[in-house]
Amino acid sequence: IYQSFGPQDTPRQGPELERAVGAFPGTVVRAQAMVKIGTGPDIELFEMHGPEQAQPVRASDFGITHFGVYTDDIDASVERFEKAGGTSLTAPRAIPYATEKGPGNKVCYCRMPWGTTIEFITTPDRMAYHDQTDLRRWQDED
Structure with a gap:
């Protein structure tokens, strides 16, 4: 749907990012994009680099x-x-992303007791990416 930032932009890094998303100290986020899959929920992709970066989890991992x-x-x-x-x-x-900002648009990363990270997000207000494409992020209409 859109790219919030990419290789051409200043990478996101530092203590505030590390605290906000639970990243290992020294992590650098080089890109973020929102991908639309059919008419269902969207998938947000990040390109992150950092010290002691583990291999991606496998389907058989918890x-x-x-x-x-x-x-x-x-x-x-x-x-x-x-x-x-x-x-x-x-x-x-x-x-924090210009493409998603709006007066009531908020995010909060949290950690489950066993370590999985979950992101809570609300986007009740218009976002800047609406000017770039007719595609829209999925949002339940009930």
Whole structure:
């Protein structure tokens, strides 16, 4: 659907990024893109490089690297997640990418008790990428 940033842009790195997404110190994010798969949920892809970077998980391994869940009420969702034993890496915060910014658009990365990272996201407001394409991120219409 769109690329938030790529090799031509300044890489994302530093303590704030590491804390916000739970990355190993020294991690550098070189690119991020949103991919549309049919009419269902979208897949967000990152190109990350860092010290002590492990091999990608295999289908037979436990867990996944991270997945995102859309919510209409991110604050309530994160609160319920924490009450169930999860840990938020930051409070819900404004989405930092110019293509996704909007007054109420927020994201919060959290960690499950066993280590899997989950991203809670809400995008109730128009995003800048809407000016670039007619394709839209999936959002439940119920």
